[in-house]
Amino acid sequence: GDSVTQTEGLVTLTEGLPVMLNCTYQTIYSNPFLFWYVQHLNESPRLLLKSFTDNKRTEHQGFHATLHKSSSSFHLQKSSAQLSDSALYYCALSDRWDSGYNKLTFGKGTVLLVSP
Amino acid sequence: DMKVTQMPRYLIKRMGENVLLECGQDMSHETMYWYRQDPGLGLQLIYISYDVDSNSEGDIPKGYRVSRKKREHFSLILDSAKTNQTSVYFCASGADSGNTLYFGEGSRLIVV
Numbered sequence: 019g020d021s022v023t024q025t026e027g028l029v030t031l032t033e034g035l036p037v038m039l040n041c042t043y044q045t046i047y048s049n050p051f052l053f054w055y056v057q058h059l060n061e062s063p064r065l066l067l068k069s070f071t072d073n074k075r076t077e078h079q080g081f082h083a084t085l086h087k088s089s090s091s092f093h094l095q096k097s098s099a100q101l102s103d104s105a106l107y108y109c110a111l112s113d114r115w116d117s118g119y120n121k122l123t124f125g126k127g128t129v130l131l132v133s134p
Numbered sequence: 135d136m137k138v139t140q141m142p143r144y145l146i147k148r149m150g151e152n153v154l155l156e157c158g159q160d161m162s163h164e165t166m167y168w169y170r171q172d173p174g175l176g177l178q179l180i181y182i183s184y185d186v187d188s189n190s191e192g193d194i195p196k197g198y199r200v201s202r203k204k205r206e207h208f209s210l211i212l213d214s215a216k217t218n219q220t221s222v223y224f225c226a227s228g229a230d231s232g233n234t235l236y237f238g239e240g241s242r243l244i245v246v
Contacts, residue, residue, distance in 0.1 A: 055235075063235075064237065065234045065235070108177060122167070126175060127177075
């Protein structure tokens, strides 16, 4: 089945430094959708950005990611971390089951902690 | 306004008791989901529902069942709750593949 592998556990950064959270995936489908969801403390996950176009950069709220099908990757980046970026980040993969309906597979999540 | 609502938000149950978690959405989405979230394990799919009375098991369905009698409402049932079902449960809804999933606020269940 599908799988998503993210940077393990906790990433700690000083404010102002660049952010890079890794995400790689495995799927038999040639046209997957990739997502990054963000979950702040005591909140529910919400979409940060998504892509299904190979080699095209997607940006939202200062974050960006590029889907690279050749390496099955969808890394999340930001040029300068802010304190408010501290949160749990999930990479997720969507494909089409045989029935044609959507299933979203999440990675285990990466906690980003930004300090002053 | 696009919203997914979960009830109850917090619940404490004794082992062996039945649990009903309810979820509603106002977006007329066909597909709805139940996930559980545990530290270090991320979001794990319990059940997925494609429409009324059209449900399929996710990755961890054991010990759970679901009911969807109206498109806007999706229930998760635990018959005889176990302590290892202590978790935060999230309901979500979404349209076709590639569209955003909208999550509810979560239901924190403690089984003692």
